[in-house]
Amino acid sequence: MENTRLAATSAVAAEGTLDAVRATGLEKHYGDVRAVRGVDLTVGQGEIVAFLGPNGAGKTTTIDMILGLAEPDAGSVSVFGRTPRAAIVQGYVSAVLQTGGLLKDITVRETLELTASLFVDTRPVDEVLQRAGIREIADRRVGVCSGGQQQRLRFAMALLPDPGLLILDEPTTGMDVEGRRSFWSAIRADAARGRTVLFATHYLEEADAYADRIVLMSQGRIVADGSAAEIKNLVSGRIVRATIDDADPVALAALPDVDGVETQGDRVSLHTKDSDAVARHLLTHTAARDLEISAQSLESVFLALTSEGDPS
Template structure:
């Protein structure tokens, strides 16, 4: 897969990437949460970070923000130390942890945070970008979950950062709140800023990111657009009713990468669905046939599947 550098007006031949991991390693005991991570993000890109629980996403974000140090390798922001970029106000972050501050209004909170930065964003502009102008006079500890999350987004914007890092920003939000949040985020990104977000909602990554980076066991296993990941993840799905026939030989059919059986229906992941269907027809096994392109969910599962996962699928 290839990645793209967007036209943001920056001289990408001379300017360092906004984000650079070079062979980064971070271990906790015998567990390597980040294991030789290599990743670059150019100025102006919106990049989604995907991975199963424990894949290393949150640890990578901690290294990126200077909250932790790598045991080996390098992590750089704008060509320098992460802590330097954070202190200069070039980075804003919205992490999973955090509680509402009691007895202060939204405007007071965002204004206080903005005052800690050398060249902050105007408070009214931060509230507007986050879509919470009407909440300016409300107490932060009296807001709904969705409203609080958007306040946290405004706080992350308060320093007028060039890069914003969002760790599971829409976790536990309802559909309406998620939609409102991404509308706000896209408005920020359209200004040419760089966005890196992690999420478990694959449709969010597909809709809102220029690139999707999949991490597994602390390393990048895929990097590209949603369409590129779908192609890399195994082409198409061929499903049909078994109608009492066994599953013997299905895994050996042309193009078949994996077999999943649920009840009386088989689902074959194939990188050559035409050849797979022709082989099924020759076996007189075409009953209620369905062929469809792989979804991003399919691709994600294929890209992060272990041999044990594939064996389990065949036994379902």
């Protein structure tokens, strides 16, 4: 069956240069707290964008403004050229949140049928059950579903209006490894048909593996925006890992061009701008073995870019 609303969303975007999301100079203050400070963000149709940042970075507030749940104190935001609330009313946007929104005493199918009754036009319930991977539990009461299954149910509910933009908040919380892999396979298939996905997550490996683009926020501002490879290149240096019995972290940290040392048991990780020199020292002056040299991980870049002092 043709994805009518998704096709309509594509037609809307094709009318001009409309993006799925366009935010300019967004500001949001709560008393003396500047939650969002001049955020500019453009998300093109069909992109899968990961929204990362530590707690208090401004991610949730920014998403709330995109969803029309909060009004910006300054700046503007549009969704497919419309106000966020207009886009939601017309079925162009759906959101999957972490908690809430489920009645525990009815079945999975009944939940979707009830949700579908709130819209003028939706995808068939059996179709969204299949796409969310929960068809086999359609007759199970929601209250006895696992956390991961309930999250998949929220995903199915969000797919009912066939939205052009899908916003996910920690979408795989409670899922096992196989469930997460299956979930992201479904998301990528949807994006290939033109759906835009914006997701917030604390699983950095998910952002690295599945996002076309990563937007990193810290203290109310976007501090990095690009592909996973581009983000990793923002922090110079490499990581030298080795197994060293009775390693002296203080002495290793004092080596030239070593920016940081981490230890886990007898495994040592050194962040350095001169990996060759550090590797040479470890192999000739210590009992290092199993030595590896790798590029910066997304986690190390995340920590480096979000650990700066309070911006002015």
